[in-house]
Amino acid sequence: MLLKTKWPRVAHSKKTTKMRRSETSRCHAPAPGLPEKCDTPFFRTTMRYGNFWIIAALAGLMLTSSGCLMAATTPIRMERREKAEAAFTRLAKLTPEQIAGFLDTRMAAQLTLTNEQRPRISTLNLEHARQLHAIVASDDSVRAKGRAMKKQNEAQEAALKEVLTTEQFTLFLKMKEEMRDSLKDFRTGK
Numbered sequence: 266m267l268l269k270t271k272w273p274r275v276a277h278s279k280k281t282t283k284m285r286r287s288e289t290s291r292c293h294a295p296a297p298g299l300p301e302k303c304d305t306p307f308f309r310t311t312m313r314y315g316n317f318w319i320i321a322a323l324a325g326l327m328l329t330s331s332g333c334l335m336a337a338t339t340p341i342r343m344e345r346r347e348k349a350e351a352a353f354t355r356l357a358k359l360t361p362e363q364i365a366g367f368l369d370t371r372m373a374a375q376l377t378l379t380n381e382q383r384p385r386i387s388t389l390n391l392e393h394a395r396q397l398h399a400i401v402a403s404d405d406s407v408r409a410k411g412r413a414m415k416k417q418n419e420a421q422e423a424a425l426k427e428v429l430t431t432e433q434f435t436l437f438l439k440m441k442e443e444m445r446d447s448l449k450d451f452r453t454g455k
Contacts (some may be wrong), residue, residue: 274419349407364394376433393421
């Protein structure tokens with residue numbers, strides 16, 4: 266026959282609980298590099314929720330790292346590269362004389378060039394078109410071709426600035442912006 270005994274109940278107060286916690290913490294040596302009393306919000310959070318927040322923070326860092334962003338943006342970059350390559354091949358099919366002729370007629374119509382300016386502008390445009398054709402025909406990467414074309418366009422603007430008047434040059438820059446906007450609209454299908 267089993268005897269049922271009642272264990273004596275011990276009344277615990279907060280004071281005795283605190284004493285017991287402090288006594289047990291004295292028994293264990295703190296880990297090297299950690300403060301003796303770990304009462305910071307970080308330690309309280311990890312004690313309450315475990316390592317969840319640490320893992321969540323590390324996952325967030327990994328998702329925003331360059332490798333993950335690169336994997337997410339690769340299709341967009343591939344599409345841009347293909348569009349640029351298509352534009353370069355279209356430009357490579359044209360001769361420098363055709364490009365210069367297009368630039369001459371457009372500039373003569375919109376900038377109202379004088380008879381003195383027309384031959385100088387046409388030689389500048391022909392030289393610019395030859396440089397562009399050489400850049401497009403090269404075996405460089407798309408990015409290198411884009412950088413070279415940007416430098417060539419800046420050199421062309423500097424040369425045109427010497428020939429054109431200030432009003433004509435501001436009209437030229439406005440024409441260039443309109444052309445860029447129309448190309449963007451054409452690409453997006455607006």
